[in-house]
Amino acid sequence: MTDVFGTGDHEQVVFCHDRPSGLRAIIAIHSTALGPALGGTRFHPYSSEKDALVDVLHLAAAMSYKNALAGLDHGGGKAVILGDPTRDKTEVLLRAYGRFVQSLGGRYITACDVGTYVKDMDIVARESEFVTGRSVSNGGAGDSSILTAFGVYQGMRAAAEHIWGTPTLAGRRVGISGVGKVGTVLVDHLLADGAQVIVADINDQAIERITAAHPEVAVAPDTAALVREPIDVYAPCALGSALDDPTVTALHAKIVCGGANNQLEHPGVEKLLDERGILYAPDYVVNAGGVVQVADEIGGFDFHRAKARVAKIFDTTREIFKFAERDGVPPAVAADHLAERRMSEVSRLRKILVPGSRPSEARQG
Numbered sequence: 628m629t630d631v632f633g634t635g636d637h638e639q640v641v642f643c644h645d646r647p648s649g650l651r652a653i654i655a656i657h658s659t660a661l662g663p664a665l666g667g668t669r670f671h672p673y674s675s676e677k678d679a680l681v682d683v684l685h686l687a688a689a690m691s692y693k694n695a696l697a698g699l700d701h702g703g704g705k706a707v708i709l710g711d712p713t714r715d716k717t718e719v720l721l722r723a724y725g726r727f728v729q730s731l732g733g734r735y736i737t738a739c740d741v742g743t744y745v746k747d748m749d750i751v752a753r754e755s756e757f758v759t760g761r762s763v764s765n766g767g768a769g770d771s772s773i774l775t776a777f778g779v780y781q782g783m784r785a786a787a788e789h790i791w792g793t794p795t796l797a798g799r800r801v802g803i804s805g806v807g808k809v810g811t812v813l814v815d816h817l818l819a820d821g822a823q824v825i826v827a828d829i830n831d832q833a834i835e836r837i838t839a840a841h842p843e844v845a846v847a848p849d850t851a852a853l854v855r856e857p858i859d860v861y862a863p864c865a866l867g868s869a870l871d872d873p874t875v876t877a878l879h880a881k882i883v884c885g886g887a888n889n890q891l892e893h894p895g896v897e898k899l900l901d902e903r904g905i906l907y908a909p910d911y912v913v914n915a916g917g918v919v920q921v922a923d924e925i926g927g928f929d930f931h932r933a934k935a936r937v938a939k940i941f942d943t944t945r946e947i948f949k950f951a952e953r954d955g956v957p958p959a960v961a962a963d964h965l966a967e968r969r970m971s972e973v974s975r976l977r978k979i980l981v982p983g984s985r986p987s988e989a990r991q992g
């Protein structure tokens with residue numbers, strides 16, 4: 628089994644089992660330094676329990692950093708349900724999962740992730756009040772990919788300003804790998820800004836949808852061909868590990884900025900990007916629009932307020948590039964430092980006793 632105590636800083640890992648419904652889930656809370664842990668539920672047919680545990684620990688830690696730099700009062704957590712969502716997902720299983728989420732009393736707040744959708748969160752919410760990403764008709768924030776794509780576009784504008792002096796993609800050629808929910812909305816923003824767009828996707832229907840809506844969009848045969856195109860910006864919007872050594876070596880782009888999570892295939896890729904003079908906008912910074920959207924649901928969702936918050940991704944990305952330049956480190960390292968600083972500074976405030984709070988909480992430091 629993974630060495631949870633030895634390798635991670637996670638606060639709590641909960642194994643949830645309900646044999647009659649077939650529920651096997653793991654909820655990982657990495658940090659509550661900034662508030663209740665917030666992060667989605669991934670429903671995936673893991674090949675082993677160990678794989679599921681490794682994934683949830685990694686994803687939960689990433690949420691702490693994402694939420695910190697998004698300026699949210701939330702720590703990081705994530706959950707995985709082991710199984711095939713197309714076969715194993717039932718009302719009873721989701722409700723059983725909801726009862727485990729509820730049993731944590733608000734230390735963990737869930738949302739959608741790969742394999743779970745707004746309609747699933749509506750069902751989980753029948754057993755738990757600590758659920759976001761519900762449908763609009765149920766008081767939820769709805770599809771989070773809208774503001775995720777808007778945030779990626781803001782990060783890309785900040786990167787364009789850093790490299791070319793103006794915060795626009797007008798006249799630039801942008802290559803997008805993956806035109807699913809996020810990639811499709813990103814195409815709209817880029818075309819409206821005056822960019823040329825070329826896309827790649829393994830799903831022919833996704834390509835057909837884009838080219839039917841926008842005949843001016845070019846298509847590359849696959850992602851390997853896309854990265855070799857003379858593009859100015861590369862936007863990974865499919866799955867994780869998009870940036871491995873061969874891809875970075877082949878890239879023509881001056882900027883990498885996309886919606887996919889966990890883009891760096893291994894530690895050290897950020898240095899290779901830097902050495903090749905490619906500006907990398909850290910994934911968890913620019914794709915935080917979705918979590919900002921669902922966090923807004925907790926106080927009663929307001930799309931315009933959430934969008935205004937997501938627009939700040941422009942300033943955050945800009946600040947990261949500035950720090951990276953000043954400290955002579957890659958932007959990914961600068962982002963981690965800024966996130967850790969916010970977690971440490973804000974959580975330190977708990978030392979100040981507020982009447983009514985628990986004395987033990989006030990004394991810790």
Ligand SMILES: NC(=O)c1ccc[n+]([C@@H]2O[C@H](COP(=O)([O-])OP(=O)(O)OC[C@H]3O[C@@H](n4cnc5c(N)ncnc54)[C@H](O)[C@@H]3O)[C@@H](O)[C@H]2O)c1
Nearest residue numbers: 771772775805806807808809828829830865886887888917
């Ligand atoms: N949806 C959100 O709000 C959100 C928020 C933060 C991060 N993300 C991340 O953004 C990425 C995209 O999310 P999404 O919601 O658009 O997912 P999606 O499933 O709707 O779209 C992904 C697209 O990528 C394509 N794809 C898969 N493998 C590919 C490959 N090898 N080459 C080219 N295309 C490939 C798929 O066919 C699909 O069209 C994921 O990594 C996700 O974790 C999404």
